[in-house]
Amino acid sequence: MPELPEVETTRRGLAPYVEGHKLVAFSIHERRLRWPVDIPEDLLGQAVRRLRRRGKYLLAEFDGGALILHLGMSGSLRFVPRGSELLTHDHVELDFGTEQVLRLNDPRRFGCVLWQQGEVESHPLLASLGPEPLENEFSGDQLFKRSRGRRVAVKIFLMDAKVVTGVGNIYANESLFLAGVRPTRKSGSIPRHQWEHVARAVRKVLADSISLGGTTLRDFINPEGRPGYFRQQLRVYDRESEPCIQCGTPLIAVVLGGRSTFYCPACQPAKGFGPVSCRSC
DNA sequence: ACTGGCTCCTGAGGGC
DNA sequence: TGCCCTCAGGAGCCAG
Numbered sequence: 119m120p121e122l123p124e125v126e127t128t129r130r131g132l133a134p135y136v137e138g139h140k141l142v143a144f145s146i147h148e149r150r151l152r153w154p155v156d157i158p159e160d161l162l163g164q165a166v167r168r169l170r171r172r173g174k175y176l177l178a179e180f181d182g183g184a185l186i187l188h189l190g191m192s193g194s195l196r197f198v199p200r201g202s203e204l205l206t207h208d209h210v211e212l213d214f215g216t217e218q219v220l221r222l223n224d225p226r227r228f229g230c231v232l233w234q235q236g237e238v239e240s241h242p243l244l245a246s247l248g249p250e251p252l253e254n255e256f257s258g259d260q261l262f263k264r265s266r267g268r269r270v271a272v273k274i275f276l277m278d279a280k281v282v283t284g285v286g287n288i289y290a291n292e293s294l295f296l297a298g299v300r301p302t303r304k305s306g307s308i309p310r311h312q313w314e315h316v317a318r319a320v321r322k323v324l325a326d327s328i329s330l331g332g333t334t335l336r337d338f339i340n341p342e343g344r345p346g347y348f349r350q351q352l353r354v355y356d357r358e359s360e361p362c363i364q365c366g367t368p369l370i371a372v373v374l375g376g377r378s379t380f381y382c383p384a385c386q387p388a389k390g391f392g393p394v395s396c397r398s399c
Numbered sequence: 400a401c402t403g404g405c406t407c408c409t410g411a412g413g414g415c
Numbered sequence: 416t417g418c419c420c421t422c423a424g425g426a427g428c429c430a431g
Contacts, residue, residue: 152407152427174425191424192409207409226408228425243427270402279426287424375403377424 120189122251122284123327125174128195132220133169135197136178139214140165148209152190152230155210161185161233166214173247173283177238184238190228195220247283251320256282258314265305265313272308273301274375276320285320287377288355289327293319295354300386301379302372326351354380 120128141161149155161180170177176195178185189195197218210222210231222231234241249255264281265272275281276290285293294301296319299312308316330351353363355378358371362382372379 152425188425190408190426224408225410226424228408268401274402277425376405 121286121289122174123324126171126328129169129171129176135216136166136169136214138165142215143213145211151227155231156233158233172244183235186232186234188230190224190226192226193224193229195222246280248281251282251284251324258317261317262310262313268306269304271301271374272303272305273379275305289323291355291380292323292353298386300388301381
């Protein structure tokens with residue numbers, strides 16, 4: 119499950135081998151991802167100017183446009199020796215003329231590889247994305263303003279890419295625990311000062327996870343897949359009935375918008391803050 | 400404008 | 416041991 123931190127880790131790991139390098143060859147073994155894979159032939163011989171991230175999208179920018187890559191929930195990008203045996207679910211291969219070639223493997227095929235001519239931000243997938251959670255434009259104040267009049271649960275609101283991009287299910291759960299806010303609360307009922315704590319918690323959770331993402335980076339240069347360290351850092355996610363690390367109360371699991379949701383009924387009360395007002399400060 | 404539900408897909412895990 | 420069933424999960428899309 120590549121979340122924003124893993125995508126960022128992937129970006130940092132790939133950039134040195136991709137930026138400034140020409141795409142010398144590519145092959146598509148399975149075109150049917152979320153949308154049909156689209157890589158124009160005339161990209162061959164062109165150099166990647168920059169490898170950027172927007173939310174969970176990786177953008178490989180060329181002079182005339184950009185390749186938009188998304189890893190869905192099971193995708194990974196890794197370098198393998200040229201000519202290596204294809205693994206099951208190796209769908210796309212990109213060859214930048216370096217020692218190894220880049221393979222996209224995605225068992226569930228929720229990811230995508232799409233070409234956007236011209237300004238990449240104008241692509242429909244990117245055009246309506248909200249602010250980056252680790253940039254300054256993201257703030258409690260902005261969350262407060264956007265949430266007025268909204269009745270959806272705060273966790274669903276946080277996972278809305280138009281509100282803030284890149285916050286997936288796991289990090290929404292973890293952030294709300296840190297902020298002491300119950301995930302089921304209506305977003306419009308949350309006062310400004312609590313949104314400040316939520317915003318800080320989101321930043322902290324993502325930043326901490328990126329700092330642990332170095333493991334993932336080594337993973338795809340050394341292709342022995344290993345789960346990232348952040349798994350062991352999870353405070354509430356997938357811990358139903360286990361004791362809260364803060365107070366020992368058994369954690370509750372509910373389903374919100376079809377997604378698993380976990381919280382501590384004591385530290386994340388139905389109204390207001392938990393006993394420790396903010397664990398992210 | 401919002402909201403909730405459906406959809407794509409496969410592997411993991413539980414039950415028998 | 417093995418088969419079958421259920422379900423997770425990002426996020427676009429659609430209907431109400």
